[in-house]
Amino acid sequence: MIINVHSHLIHRNMWSEYFWDRNANIFSEAMNVPKDVLIKTLFPRIVNAHAERYVEAMDDAGIDVGIVNGTDWGMSAAGEAKWSVEEQNQWVNQQVSEYPDKLYAICAVDPRRGDKAIKLVEKAVNEWSMIGVKFHPTAGYYPDNPEFFPFYKKCVELKVPIFSHTSVFSVPFMEGKYADPIYLDSVAARFPDLKIVMLHFGGLPWVLKCVEIMNARHNVYTEISGWQSRAFFETDYFLKLLHKMFNSASLLTPLKDRIMFGTDWPLLETVLEQKDWVEWIKDIPEKAEEYNLKFKRSNIKKLLGLNAKEFLNL
Numbered sequence: 001m002i003i004n005v006h007s008h009l010i011h012r013n014m015w016s017e018y019f020w021d022r023n024a025n026i027f028s029e030a031m032n033v034p035k036d037v038l039i040k041t042l043f044p045r046i047v048n049a050h051a052e053r054y055v056e057a058m059d060d061a062g063i064d065v066g067i068v069n070g071t072d073w074g075m076s077a078a079g080e081a082k083w084s085v086e087e088q089n090q091w092v093n094q095q096v097s098e099y100p101d102k103l104y105a106i107c108a109v110d111p112r113r114g115d116k117a118i119k120l121v122e123k124a125v126n127e128w129s130m131i132g133v134k135f136h137p138t139a140g141y142y143p144d145n146p147e148f149f150p151f152y153k154k155c156v157e158l159k160v161p162i163f164s165h166t167s168v169f170s171v172p173f174m175e176g177k178y179a180d181p182i183y184l185d186s187v188a189a190r191f192p193d194l195k196i197v198m199l200h201f202g203g204l205p206w207v208l209k210c211v212e213i214m215n216a217r218h219n220v221y222t223e224i225s226g227w228q229s230r231a232f233f234e235t236d237y238f239l240k241l242l243h244k245m246f247n248s249a250s251l252l253t254p255l256k257d258r259i260m261f262g263t264d265w266p267l268l269e270t271v272l273e274q275k276d277w278v279e280w281i282k283d284i285p286e287k288a289e290e291y292n293l294k295f296k297r298s299n300i301k302k303l304l305g306l307n308a309k310e311f312l313n314l
């Protein structure tokens with residue numbers, strides 16, 4: 001069973017026009033492609049990331065279950081979108097409900113919205129059957145802010161995990177410093193019954209920090225999307241890292257049971273297509289021989305889906 005715990009459904013109205021325009025400017029300059037060409041070619045692949053297209057891509061890759069979300073950029077420098085955060089999540093819910101048992105959604109919300117955020121999560125879980133919460137701290141907040149503690153209490157009460165971005169990489173004009181996983185460590189310490197997923201395994205600067213946090217906290221998990229290009233170009237490093245995860249002794253639940261698979265579809269499709277990422281992971285035991293590392297196929301199965309199945313009670 002293959003479960004992708006990190007993917008997005010995207011509609012133009014869920015993010016502000018300023019967000020789209022500024023990204024178009026940044027990418028057109030960085031890629032040396034005229035803005036109008038970029039808008040016509042790359043953007044449709046991202047803007048029209050609806051459930052139907054995602055399920056096709058999942059089938060193509062052999063992925064059985066996808067966990068999807070939007071992203072609440074409304075309080076960031078991007079500004080509020082045409083749709084409110086509630087409308088955005090409602091749209092995601094409508095999309096997902098067309099594919100029961102195949103797609104599940106988590107509620108994207110910025111905890112700075114205070115009571116409104118708490119009410120939205122209650123509605124998302126109780127009325128829309130959403131199974132978690134998505135944070136993107138690069139929008140401008142440290143997750144350990146005491147003002148968010150009532151929000152975390154509510155998540156514990158509702159028994160839903162928090163999925164939080166941990167990587168310097170984000171939308172170009174968001175701020176990486178807020179995504180340092182050490183702030184999630186503080187939340188995990190204060191709320192031992194709250195489960196937290198460090199998305200992207202910390203990226204390159206924080207990956208070892210993520211490993212240490214997982215060693216210290218029983219309630220912290222991770223997911224490997226964002227490592228597609230590194231796995232390819234720094235294969236040695238990535239395989240050693242996974243090997244450490246699969247073989248490290250921990251007094252708590254072993255790390256090999258707390259690492260999950262993700263693709264960040266459709267955002268990294270230009271880096272490596274989802275189906276190739278799945279194949280890359282499946283081939284690890286063979287690939288690793290070249291580096292004198294031994295991988296058990298049973299651990300690869302845990303990474304690809306069994307850990308997520310258990311974590312999400314699917």
Ligand SMILES: [Zn+2]
Nearest residue numbers: 006007008264
């Ligand atoms: Zn993502």
